[in-house]
Amino acid sequence: MSDAPQFKYVGTRPVRPDGVDKVTGRATFGADFTLPGMLFGVVLRSPHAHARIRSIDVSAALAIEGVLAVVTGDDFPEVEDDVEMGGEGEGSIKDLADNVMARKKALYHGHAVAAVAATSLKKARAALDAIKVDYEVLTPVMGLDEAMAEDAPLLDEALMTQGLSEPATKPSNIASRMVMGRGDVEQGFKDADVVLEGTYNTPTVHQGYIEPHACLATVNEGGQATVWCCTQGSFEVRLYCANVCGLGLGSIRVIPSEIGGGFGGKTTVYIEPVAIMLSKQAGRPVKMSMTREEVFRASGPASAARSKIKIGAKRDGTITAMQASIAYEAGAYAGSPMGPGCMSVFASYNVPNLAIEGFDVLVNKPKVAAYRAPGAPQSMYACECLITELAEKLEIDPIKLRLKNAADEGDQAPYGPTWGPIGLKQCLEAAKTHPNYQVELKEGQGRGLAVGFWFNIGFQSSAEVHVNGDGSVTVIEGNPDIGGSRASMAIMAAEELGIPYENIRVQIGDTDHTGYTMVTGGSRTTFATGMAVIEASRDVISQAKARVAKIWQVDAEMVEWSNGHAVPKAGMNVDQAPMSFAEIVAKTASSGALIGRASLNARGAGPGFSVNFCDVEVDKRTGKVDVLRFTAIQDAGRAIHPSYVEGQLQGGAVQGIGWALNEEYVFDAEGVQQNAGFLDYRIPVASDMPMIDTQIIEVPNPAHPYGVRGVGETPIVAPLAATANAVADATGVRIRDLPLSPPNVLAALDAV
Amino acid sequence: MSKQQVSTRINGEETDFLCFPEQTMLEVLRDTLRLTGTKEGCGTGDCGACSILLDGTLVCACLMFAAESDGREVTTIEGIASGSDLHPLQQKFLDHAALQCGVCTPGFIVASKALLDEDPEPDEESIRYWLAGNLCRCTGYDKIVRAVQDAAAELRAHPAK
Numbered sequence: 001m002s003d004a005p006q007f008k009y010v011g012t013r014p015v016r017p018d019g020v021d022k023v024t025g026r027a028t029f030g031a032d033f034t035l036p037g038m039l040f041g042v043v044l045r046s047p048h049a050h051a052r053i054r055s056i057d058v059s060a061a062l063a064i065e066g067v068l069a070v071v072t073g074d075d076f077p078e079v080e081d082d083v084e085m086g087g088e089g090e091g092s093i094k095d096l097a098d099n100v101m102a103r104k105k106a107l108y109h110g111h112a113v114a115a116v117a118a119t120s121l122k123k124a125r126a127a128l129d130a131i132k133v134d135y136e137v138l139t140p141v142m143g144l145d146e147a148m149a150e151d152a153p154l155l156d157e158a159l160m161t162q163g164l165s166e167p168a169t170k171p172s173n174i175a176s177r178m179v180m181g182r183g184d185v186e187q188g189f190k191d192a193d194v195v196l197e198g199t200y201n202t203p204t205v206h207q208g209y210i211e212p213h214a215c216l217a218t219v220n221e222g223g224q225a226t227v228w229c230c231t232q233g234s235f236e237v238r239l240y241c242a243n244v245c246g247l248g249l250g251s252i253r254v255i256p257s258e259i260g261g262g263f264g265g266k267t268t269v270y271i272e273p274v275a276i277m278l279s280k281q282a283g284r285p286v287k288m289s290m291t292r293e294e295v296f297r298a299s300g301p302a303s304a305a306r307s308k309i310k311i312g313a314k315r316d317g318t319i320t321a322m323q324a325s326i327a328y329e330a331g332a333y334a335g336s337p338m339g340p341g342c343m344s345v346f347a348s349y350n351v352p353n354l355a356i357e358g359f360d361v362l363v364n365k366p367k368v369a370a371y372r373a374p375g376a377p378q379s380m381y382a383c384e385c386l387i388t389e390l391a392e393k394l395e396i397d398p399i400k401l402r403l404k405n406a407a408d409e410g411d412q413a414p415y416g417p418t419w420g421p422i423g424l425k426q427c428l429e430a431a432k433t434h435p436n437y438q439v440e441l442k443e444g445q446g447r448g449l450a451v452g453f454w455f456n457i458g459f460q461s462s463a464e465v466h467v468n469g470d471g472s473v474t475v476i477e478g479n480p481d482i483g484g485s486r487a488s489m490a491i492m493a494a495e496e497l498g499i500p501y502e503n504i505r506v507q508i509g510d511t512d513h514t515g516y517t518m519v520t521g522g523s524r525t526t527f528a529t530g531m532a533v534i535e536a537s538r539d540v541i542s543q544a545k546a547r548v549a550k551i552w553q554v555d556a557e558m559v560e561w562s563n564g565h566a567v568p569k570a571g572m573n574v575d576q577a578p579m580s581f582a583e584i585v586a587k588t589a590s591s592g593a594l595i596g597r598a599s600l601n602a603r604g605a606g607p608g609f610s611v612n613f614c615d616v617e618v619d620k621r622t623g624k625v626d627v628l629r630f631t632a633i634q635d636a637g638r639a640i641h642p643s644y645v646e647g648q649l650q651g652g653a654v655q656g657i658g659w660a661l662n663e664e665y666v667f668d669a670e671g672v673q674q675n676a677g678f679l680d681y682r683i684p685v686a687s688d689m690p691m692i693d694t695q696i697i698e699v700p701n702p703a704h705p706y707g708v709r710g711v712g713e714t715p716i717v718a719p720l721a722a723t724a725n726a727v728a729d730a731t732g733v734r735i736r737d738l739p740l741s742p743p744n745v746l747a748a749l750d751a752v
Numbered sequence: 753m754s755k756q757q758v759s760t761r762i763n764g765e766e767t768d769f770l771c772f773p774e775q776t777m778l779e780v781l782r783d784t785l786r787l788t789g790t791k792e793g794c795g796t797g798d799c800g801a802c803s804i805l806l807d808g809t810l811v812c813a814c815l816m817f818a819a820e821s822d823g824r825e826v827t828t829i830e831g832i833a834s835g836s837d838l839h840p841l842q843q844k845f846l847d848h849a850a851l852q853c854g855v856c857t858p859g860f861i862v863a864s865k866a867l868l869d870e871d872p873e874p875d876e877e878s879i880r881y882w883l884a885g886n887l888c889r890c891t892g893y894d895k896i897v898r899a900v901q902d903a904a905a906e907l908r909a910h911p912a913k
Contacts, residue, residue: 019851025830025858028788647892651889654893678794678796686886
């Protein structure tokens with residue numbers, strides 16, 4: 001493009017501003033804070049997956065020397081119904097409060113039923129043994145079939161299914177049903193030459209962030225609470241704690257630590273409100289850290305799902321109709337990612353006749369949380385496998401079939417809006433010509449390809465740009481830096497301000513020190529908070545120019561900003577030397593500090609499409625799948641710091657490969673997870689993986705000054721089907737249920 | 753049970769501390785000595801976030817009793833840089849963007865140092881197998897492996913003093 005903008009800093013790869021602290025051990029993460037007089041808080045968790053709590057006796061625990069607080073559900077206030085979660089969360093705050101501390105029922109193995117704060121961890125743990133809970137054990141409901149059965153035991157006896165064509169007449173475990181579509185699918189299938197159907201199951205998996213949830217809370221005698229914690233969204237933590245603990249927003253300050261991964265799993269609260277209640281009771285600071293086992297059992301994994309897909313197509317590959325029925329496990333409370341899962345399932349294709357039905361289903365597992373593109377990996381896995389099966393059936397190249405039906409600018413998305421510029425076709429074309437796609441495969445090897453998609457979001461962000469006396473700049477914004485976002489913010493500020501990247505520090509403000517900023521999630525940070533940083537930079541430039549205009553005694557519009565300096569407008573008849581920030585601040589100290597601000601609601605997030613392809617080799621004696629090559633191609637709109645964009649593509653790819661090949665929660669008949677640790681819940685390790693090759697496509701998003709789309713979530717979507725399609729290609733056997741772990745692959749091969 | 757006294761060297765400094773016999777090295781490093789650069793990811797030796805060197809040998813601090821460090825030499829992430837100079841591994845992790853969230857990074861750098869101390873010219877496969885005990889959920893390992901390869905080359909060209 002001839003009119004491509006010329007950037008000085010955007011697209012470069014400088015060292016991240018917080019880098020040195022993170023390679024030397026200085027950076028402080030959730031569990032790294034301490035306070036004098038600090039107590040240690042621990043949680044008593046239900047040993048049953050489904051039980052009514054008849055009574056809890058904490059008197060013996062309170063009598064133990066060193067135990068200074070014990071709380072149960074009775075100590076928390078009642079939460080009004082119908083308070084929306086906001087942020088990335090699905091569900092209600094009433095349910096969130098019940099999840100934080102069970103009231104009448106324990107709904108999964110590991111559900112919190114009481115908590116203790118004591119002067120040492122050892123004493124706190126001993127006190128848990130002294131708490132007596134009387135349970136009426138109930139039958140656990142551990143899967144979609146059981147949960148949706150007519151006579152299923154009910155998790156919530158009052159739950160009436162929402163979204164049915166006729167109002168529900170009796171309670172069930174199905175919290176809601178949604179339908180969407182267009183055209184006439186029945187006619188579309190009649191018009192088809194080929195109709196294929198398949199049912200695909202994906203298991204419960206965990207985000208697997210390496211840092212367990214940790215927090216430190218202190219409530220003073222005036223009722224003011226301060227919480228240090230690792231979170232993707234400090235403002236959401238403040239909102240949720242306020243509601244769960246019955247405090248005002250202004251009574252809570254949340255200070256986000258560095259965060260050791262989240263992937264959506266740290267967009268909600270588990271221990272933070274508990275630490276507040278314990279601290280309030282004890283009058284001392286309380287620190288809480290989950291163990292890895294607690295993280296598996298009692299944080300928010302991703303939904304297991306079952307997707308039934310039906311596709312009809314003409315012999316030439318034109319898809320005439322697509323139909324889906326997708327059930328998502330919500331865990332113990334309503335709020336699976338049914339909505340985005342249904343909206344994304346067919347988003348990649350421009351098809352006239354669509355019918356999509358979704359179910360949000362309660363089971364006795366931990367309440368699910370967001371996990372990178374929540375809902376899409378499950379549903380699009382199914383779609384992308386069946387599209388590949390269709391390509392085989394029609395004997396059409398899988399890229400050609402996708403290109404023939406691919407969504408493009410001007411088409412209507414299945415969920416309503418008309419696509420603006422999107423990069424799906426560019427990604428498919430790039431895959432076709434990629435050198436990795438030309439590599440000849442050997443016997444026993446296979447290649448699979450799939451498309452990925454995520455909406456990306458914008459919403460509210462704030463930022464400030466402070467000019468220091470020496471002309472250096474401090475940017476303050478509110479998104480915990482989970483993957484290098486400080487670097488992106490500094491690059492964008494440098495680009496706007498025209499000062500060197502190295503002269504910019506980026507700080508993450510706490511809830512008292514910066515304006516409302518929504519969660520680091522939804523692939524929104526570089527897009528939305530980036531826009532706030534750009535706007536705040538422009539604000540500070542405009543103030544600087546106004547100050548210089550006064551000095552030069554000219555109208556403000558006669559001053560321009562160039563290369564980090566105020567300069568006279570071209571053609572202006574004044575002989576003035578350019579003024580840097582340092583000079584402006586020195587000469588205008590009487591006007592106060594030079595601070596730019598922005599707080600905005602970013603609109604026009606650009607949808608992100610990807611194409612991944614994968615080569616595998618399957619050992620037919622053991623069922624083990626080795627990934628030989630993996631290529632991730634994605635439209636980033638504009639890569640602000642390409643290394644961190646590549647990093648998102650690579651990390652998402654490996655999480656998706658883990659989901660495809662190995663990861664799953666294994667439960668026994670009583671609903672107890674059997675693999676609540678990294679030894680048995682096996683995430684990919686370095687020796688499992690090849691290099692992950694990436695290619696960044698840039699179809700700029702017109703709504704962002706530099707063209708940024710979100711990039712973080714799309715990368716996990718395509719790898720599931722890309723890997724599964726490769727295994728099918730290598731073995732000639734289509735296995736529709738994940739994971740493709742050695743025993744599952746072997747069983748499928750043996751069955752042939 | 754009463755605490756016992758332990759005399760050790762940590763990052764080159766003589767260090768005495770008191771600990772209960774059942775306390776792990778990780779607890780003492782983090783909670784007693786406030787060396788919080790060593791992270792706890794699992795507490796069961798599965799993730800490598802608490803990697804330290806004990807007399808130059810790579811161990812998980814969560815699997816080791818603190819009392820076992822008596823009379824030994826412990827190196828943690830805080831002791832990898834020399835003065836104000838980053839170790840080449842630290843610099844290459846930065847240059848290659850080999851960290852995203854950064855919580856596994858101290859463990860990876862300590863583990864990688866143990867590798868390069870033993871094998872200055874590891875191939876990609878050796879690096880991947882050596883680091884198989886360190887979990888990273890953000891990067892997919894690609895940039896970590898490249899950073900270690902590059903640091904190895906740098907150390908071969910300019911051996912550490």
